[in-house]
Amino acid sequence: MNKKKLLLAIVSFAFVLISCSTKDSKKEGQTFDTKMGKRLANYAKVELTADLSSLSVNQKEILTILFDASDIIDEIFWYQTYGDKEALYNKIKDENTLKYVNINYGPWDRLKENTSFVEGIYKKPEGSNLYPHDITYVEFENLNDIEKYNPYTILRRNELGGLQTIPYHKAYNEKLEKIAQLLNTAATKTNNANFKEYLSSRADALLSDDFYKSDIAWMKMKNNTIDIIIGPIEDTEDRLFWTKTTYQSMVLIKDKKSSEDLEKYSLLLPYLQKNLPVDPKYITDIQGKLSDIMVYNVIYCKGFWNAGSKKIAITLPKDGQVQLKVGSRKLQFKNVMEAKFEKILKPISGLLIDKEQQKHVKFQAFFENTMFYEIGSALGLNNTIKGETVRNALAENYNIIEESKNDILSLFFITKLYEMGELSQGDIMDNYVTYMADIFRSVRFGISNDQGVANVMRFNYFEKEGAFTRDKKTGTYSVNFDNMKSAMLKLAEEILTIQGEGDYIAAKKLIDQNGYIKDDLLNDLYRIQYKHIPKDICFIQGKSLLDL
Secondary structure: OHHHHHHHHHHOOOOOOOOOOOOOOOOOOOOOOOHHHHHHOOEEEEEOOOOOOOOOHHHHHHHHHHHHHHHHHHHHHHHHHOOOHHHHHHHOOOHHHHHHHHHHOOOEEOOOOOEEOOOOOOOOOOOOOOOOOOOOHHHHHHOOOHHHHOOOEEEEEOOOOOEEEEEHHHHOHHHHHHHHHHHHHHHHOOOOHHHHHHHHHHHHHHOOOOOHHHHHHHHHOOOOOEEEEEEEEEOOOOOOOOOOOEEEEEEEEEOHHHHHHHHHHHHOHHHHHHOOOOOHHHOOOOOOOOOEEEEEEEEEEEEHHHOOOOOOEEEEOOOHHHHHHHOOEEEEEHHHHHHHHHHHHHHHHHHHEOOOOHHHOOHHHHHHHHHHHHHHHHOOOOEOOOOOEHHHHHHHHHHHHHHHHHHHHHHHHHHHHHHHOOOOOOOHHHHHHHHHHHHHHHHOOOOOOHHHHHHHHHHHHHHHOOOEEEEOOOOEEEEOHHHHHHHHHHHHHHHHHHHHHOOHHHHHHHHHHHOOOOHHHHHHHHHHHHOOOOOEEEEEOOHHHHOO
């Protein structure tokens, strides 16, 4: 398995010279003759533009203010993930290396397990810059301060060399004060009462680290055209204790028509939950309120969400108490999905999907598959039949099994909705073939993380069940609909049963039997590399692109 990981890591290098900058969107020449050129080529450039002609003068002013607030968020995230950005810049003389530093927010490659690509800089600290770099587990455990577990504190050494906690609103006070002022200014310019309330409460939250009220206010917004998600949200930058959150900001324009089209699916969530393909004894009612499903176009992205690989969807808020009170919202980023579909998924499909089935690889199917993956993350099982949480029961296997559950349930939900007549615009075969093609897009990220292992598990499980065939002469794959449907139901039942029973041994067995890369798949990943197909996208963004 380690050998497979090593070989797959080699596949991570590719292809065309790319620049990602907020100022320069000119096309650049291609080069494949330098290591940094190959790294840069992993990212296809995408301009974040949108038709803002329907916005009022005040709304456009609000956007410029939100862009300015996002730029300050970017500065905070740089400090959290690396430290002194300017000192790093001064070490780098090569222009391409500097471009790649900006994509990764530091000298560590986020597509290659955070390995360093800058000479003289080595392994990324597990806790980024959220803890002292020399902190030990023993020190952390011995620190008699409950605030050490707070997701909104950093740890630093005091005058005596011991550890102390500092709240975010104090550690980053000067910058947060500026952001709060900008959000309050934006609030005075909107006529939307709910948006005004959210902006004002979010400004207060950034200065107190209490985000509950602003999360509730955000969930109350239903009819706003402009939106901004801003603050410390994701905790994956903290790989030491997986506790501390980092700052990010995303300015969005709502696609109201697409959002309205998806409203009916929120109402179907209880039905889908009750009809999960598993023994009813494992099924419980949905906890909390129903979820919203809304579609947006991203027009500005800063901080953690702009670092490395870009999100195509997310479920917010993450606070479980907020979800119990008002539910959650599933955000679909349509223009980001379109970019990944056109620049990555379609070229991969042209290479690896059977010529007769390529007509089934469609954006609408990709959009639906992604949407129901997010729904899968909200449905399913949280507790075993013994009352223990699934997370605790499966321990280190939990994330892989949970990712596998989300992936496989997306196909189950789509199949169910076609059978119910709730999905009827396309062909269910579009979803199945696009789902198959997307496995290749996802598995390129390797098996160094839980999502990667889950991707490979699906592929190997489907292969064993005859869900697809591979033509040895052409190296292309064909989906067998009936077998894939059968395999999907079988895998979904197996995963849900493992979660319902809290069966640690069965979870480990499923992972061990399927979570590795075989030679044929590895060779196909090399073929993708040879065709210079990028792995992800980077944003060209700024006010000038939107005539602001």
